[in-house]
Amino acid sequence: MDRIDRQILSILLSDGRATYQELGRQVRLSANTVADRVRRLQAVGVVRGYRAELNLAAFGRGMELLSDIRLREGVDRQAFEAQLHQVPQVVGAMRLTGDYDYQLRVACTDAREFETVIDRLKADLGVRELRSRLLLHEVPLGPDRVLEP
Known part of the structure; x- marks a missing residue:
């Protein structure tokens, strides 16, 4: 896991609904590259899922x-x-x-x-x-x- 993976995870922790396009814009990578990174993080178990936070x-x-x-x-x-x-x-x-x-x-x-x-x-x-x-x-x-x- 490198610095960019950590940036992506930080963004997802704040906004689990961020699109690959939005993530890519923030970390200065293409949406496809970000999607590959997120899929890899999911495959190895770093990202276990996404959920809504209710009031x-x-x-x-x-x-x-x-x-x-x-x-x-x-x-x-x-x-x-x-x-x-x-x-x-x-x-x-x-x-x-x-x-x-x-x-x-x-x-x-x-x-x-x-x-x-x-x-x-x-x-x-x-x-x-x-x-x-x-x-x-x-x-x-x-x-x-x-x-x-």
């Missing part, structure tokens, strides 16, 4: 929380992960090392809905302990940070 508040889910989860002893991790798909308020999940097993990103309409989510996680998904923090806002650090060698 959850537009869906009435303006209360976002980060919840550290500890599972009860004997709960099957794969079953827990599969069941998370049944909880629409859970919009992200990461398996962790350390004191907690997972960190969930939860988007709710209000505290009452979050309380319902907590009850469901404990009753149906095998959560033993949950520690949550209200997300006030994300600090944009810029896409270039992950591209530095």
Whole structure:
């Protein structure tokens, strides 16, 4: 991966819908050359995909929380992960090392809905302990940070 690949990736991180023509203009290469580079980055797994970033508040889910989860002893991790798909308020999940097993990103309409989510996680998904923090806002650090060698 060279400097131009990193420039292309930086642009795609900011605008995943940028056309090959636009990418080429910004890195001073032809659209065909940029397309070849992007396809190669996809083939080797550097670019895994593209997705839309949603404003959850537009869906009435303006209360976002980060919840550290500890599972009860004997709960099957794969079953827990599969069941998370049944909880629409859970919009992200990461398996962790350390004191907690997972960190969930939860988007709710209000505290009452979050309380319902907590009850469901404990009753149906095998959560033993949950520690949550209200997300006030994300600090944009810029896409270039992950591209530095």
